[in-house]
Amino acid sequence: MSGDPIDEYLAALRAGLRTPPARTAEILAEAEDHLRESAAAALRAGHLSEAAAQRAAIEAFGPVKAVTRAHRPSVAAFAAAAALRGWPLLAAYVLLTAVLGALLLGLNSDRSIVPAQTVPNGRNAAVWELVRPSAADLAATFGVFVLVGVVLIVGLLVARRCTRRSGLALLRLPHGLLPLTAAIALLVVETAWYQALRRYELGRFPGVGGTRELFAGSQDAALLLELGCAVWFLTGMIGDPVEAEARRRRASRPVVTAYAVEAGLAACQLLGGYLLLTALLGGQFGPLLGSLTATRSASDWPYTGPGVVVFYGCAAAGVLLVAGPLVARQRRQLSVRLPRALSLLVAVLALVALGFGEYLFFAGDVMGSLHASNGIAALVLCSQWAAVLMGVAWVLRTLASLVQWARAGRRGTGKTAPPESASLASAG
Amino acid sequence: MNKERLKGNLDLLLLSVLSAGPAHGYAVISALRARSDGTFDLPEGTVYPALHRLEGSGLLSSSWAEADGRKRRVYALTGKGETALAAQRSEWKRFAGGIAAVLGWQA
Numbered sequence: 234m235s236g237d238p239i240d241e242y243l244a245a246l247r248a249g250l251r252t253p254p255a256r257t258a259e260i261l262a263e264a265e266d267h268l269r270e271s272a273a274a275a276l277r278a279g280h281l282s283e284a285a286a287q288r289a290a291i292e293a294f295g296p297v298k299a300v301t302r303a304h305r306p307s308v309a310a311f312a313a314a315a316a317l318r319g320w321p322l323l324a325a326y327v328l329l330t331a332v333l334g335a336l337l338l339g340l341n342s343d344r345s346i347v348p349a350q351t352v353p354n355g356r357n358a359a360v361w362e363l364v365r366p367s368a369a370d371l372a373a374t375f376g377v378f379v380l381v382g383v384v385l386i387v388g389l390l391v392a393r394r395c396t397r398r399s400g401l402a403l404l405r406l407p408h409g410l411l412p413l414t415a416a417i418a419l420l421v422v423e424t425a426w427y428q429a430l431r432r433y434e435l436g437r438f439p440g441v442g443g444t445r446e447l448f449a450g451s452q453d454a455a456l457l458l459e460l461g462c463a464v465w466f467l468t469g470m471i472g473d474p475v476e477a478e479a480r481r482r483r484a485s486r487p488v489v490t491a492y493a494v495e496a497g498l499a500a501c502q503l504l505g506g507y508l509l510l511t512a513l514l515g516g517q518f519g520p521l522l523g524s525l526t527a528t529r530s531a532s533d534w535p536y537t538g539p540g541v542v543v544f545y546g547c548a549a550a551g552v553l554l555v556a557g558p559l560v561a562r563q564r565r566q567l568s569v570r571l572p573r574a575l576s577l578l579v580a581v582l583a584l585v586a587l588g589f590g591e592y593l594f595f596a597g598d599v600m601g602s603l604h605a606s607n608g609i610a611a612l613v614l615c616s617q618w619a620a621v622l623m624g625v626a627w628v629l630r631t632l633a634s635l636v637q638w639a640r641a642g643r644r645g646t647g648k649t650a651p652p653e654s655a656s657l658a659s660a661g
Numbered sequence: 662m663n664k665e666r667l668k669g670n671l672d673l674l675l676l677s678v679l680s681a682g683p684a685h686g687y688a689v690i691s692a693l694r695a696r697s698d699g700t701f702d703l704p705e706g707t708v709y710p711a712l713h714r715l716e717g718s719g720l721l722s723s724s725w726a727e728a729d730g731r732k733r734r735v736y737a738l739t740g741k742g743e744t745a746l747a748a749q750r751s752e753w754k755r756f757a758g759g760i761a762a763v764l765g766w767q768a
Contacts, residue, residue, distance in 0.1 A: 262732045263709060267687045269731060271705070295704025303707040 238287040239268045242297065249301035251407070260304060268294060311406075318411050320389045322462075326419070326454055328382035331375050334450025338366070338443060345370075347440030348433070366442025374443040409559060412466035416459050416509070417552065420516055423455035427520075456517050460622075463513055466555075467506050467626045495571055498558035503580055503623075505554025507587065510619035511612060512548035518618075519544070519611045540608025547612065577631045581624055588620035671711050673753060674701065676720060676738060676746040683737035685728075686712060712736055720745050 243261055250257050271290035275281055281289065294300065306314075338345060341363075349360040366374075430448040432438060519535045536544040591613050678684070678692045689712070690705050715721045720742035726733045738746070 259734070260709070263686055263734050264706065266685070266728070266731045266733050267690075267705065267709075269729070270687045293705050295706040299704050300706035303710045 238284060238291055239265065239272065242268070242291045242294075245297045246300060249297050250304055251301075252304060252306070264294070264300075314406055315411070315414075317389075317392060318406060319415065320385065320392070322415055322458065324382055324385035324389060326422075326458055327378055327385060329454035329457065330447065330451040331378040331382060332450070333453045334375060334378070334443070334447040337446040337449055341446070345442040346445050347442055348436035348438075349440065360436075364440075364442050370442035373441060374447045378447065407559065409466050409555075412462040413552075413555065416462035416466060416513065417548075419455045419459035419462065420513055420548075423452055423459060424516060426452040426455060459513055459517075463510055464622070464626050467510070467623060467630075492571065498561055499571060499576065501554045502558045503583065505551045505557075507551075507584070507616070507619055507623055508547045509551030509555060510622060511616040512544060512551055514615035514618055514622075515544055515547070515612045518615055519608065535606075535608040535611050537608060538606060540606050540612070543609055543612055577627060580627050584620045584624045584627075588617045588624075591617050591620070670753075671703075671708070672715060672720075673746070673749045675708070675711060675715060676742055676749065679721065679736055679738045680743070680746055683735050685726075685733050685735050689736065715742070 243265055246264060247257060247261055250260060252260065268287070268290045271293060272283070272286040275286040275289045276283060279286075343365055344363040345366050346361055347364055349362045426448055430445070430452060433445060433448060438444070515536075594613055674693055674697075675689060678689050678696070681692075684692065686709055687705075690708050693701050693708075712721065712723075716723050716736070719739060721736050722739050723734050723736045726735050
């Protein structure tokens with residue numbers, strides 16, 4: 234805390250700006266030049282103290298909110314940044330679909346399982362046969378995906394080149410927005426492929442060699458990327474240690490209420506992430522798990538009756554609990570950082586307690602004493618996996634942040650490098 | 662002074678100030694305030710996005726210089742900016758003339 238009003242104003246401005254790092258550094262450098270010159274002019278003109286002159290310069294410059302709003306990018310810039318950042322994920326999904334589909338086909342000795350005839354709606358039986366897909370079938374299924382994937386990659390390279398040439402900098406998206414949105418979108422895509430696969434298996438579509446493997450590959454690709462995005466998001470929720478340190482330094486005398494608010498927000502995110510991951514895993518493995526506890530097919534959707542409410546409730550509550558604290562932190566601008574070791578301990582203990590409690594619940598259900606529906610039982614089991622996954626993600630992220638902290642200390646730059654001065658020094 | 666009305670004409674005002682020669686942000690804003698006799702008094706920090714936008718449109722160019730140990734961005738009017746300024750001046754003159762005539766301020 235320097236006590237210099239201009240430094241404090243610039244720190245607040247930095248926290249409020251939603252522009253790419255290089256552009257943020259330029260804006261801050263320009264603002265600092267303006268404020269220092271304005272303060273110097275006020276000092277020359279009147280009988281003001283240096284601090285009063287700085288405050289007058291800040292007042293003339295405008296409130297942080299007004300200035301950041303003026304720098305706020307347009308919807309088009311936001312859409313362009315989201316599209317360009319999500320593009321590689323889309324290309325990866327399409328190509329991974331083709332790769333996993335081909336792998337499934339290869340595992341089946343290049344033979345595809347196809348319904349022998351189209352079965353009208355209302356009948357739940359199909360005659361299956363193993364066929365070796367023709368070149369035309371492969372072109373119509375895998376070929377289309379490979380072609381789309383290649384087009385997407387080429388398009389991405391062209392778009393990036395155009396962006397570089399035009400000198401336009403991509404907008405910085407809100408922290409965690411891309412992985413969270415991608416995970417939810419992939420869950421929707423995965424569910425759609427699941428439905429398509431099921432209809433194909435029931436003989437609703439004409440049998441074309443390679444279709445089933447491609448559908449299954451697409452579902453698996455969506456699951457892999459979905460879990461990757463979920464872990465990416467969850468690990469990012471602990472936050473950038475450098476940014477967290479900068480926030481801590483900006484905060485003037487953190488009080489108990491600030492710690493309480495931060496602890497509440499962190500707990501909300503922990504619970505939200507856990508519910509969201511439970512829904513993601515439940516969406517994928519629910520049908521399989523539901524079939525283990527009852528005499529039903531592995532392709533049946535287990536969430537019926539109260540299970541529907543619990544499943545979609547999990548997903549919705551997860552999104553709200555995760556997104557709410559992100560927005561709240563953004564609005565508060567100043568926040569404190571909870572002790573890392575304490576956060577980790579509480580998070581891991583909470584996750585272990587949740588996992589254990591659910592294990593008891595699940596065991597009770599299996600023993601037939603609780604009479605929970607198959608969907609709820611499957612969801613409870615998935616939530617145990619979610620607890621384990623989150624615990625691992627938390628520990629890994631904390632270890633990574635500790636290594637980063639230790640390396641920063643060894644370089645002799647203090648606990649963390651000062652982001653403001655570093656950015657300003659590198660501007661231009 | 663209605664701030665929205667001022668914002669609608671800010672581009673013309675900034676281009677006009679910079680037609681006198683290259684200047685950095687603080688100088689541009691000071692000149693704007695001085696030449697308008699304090700009438701155009703926007704929060705200074707909100708003028709910079711307009712300068713950046715004009716630069717993005719190619720009407721201004723900018724370069725970084727060093728002053729008092731600080732980085733300073735200096736803006737200058739481009740050829741395209743001069744053309745745009747001339748066009749906007751001419752348009753504004755017609756508009757102001759029309760308004761003045763309707764209000765009965767013209768002899």
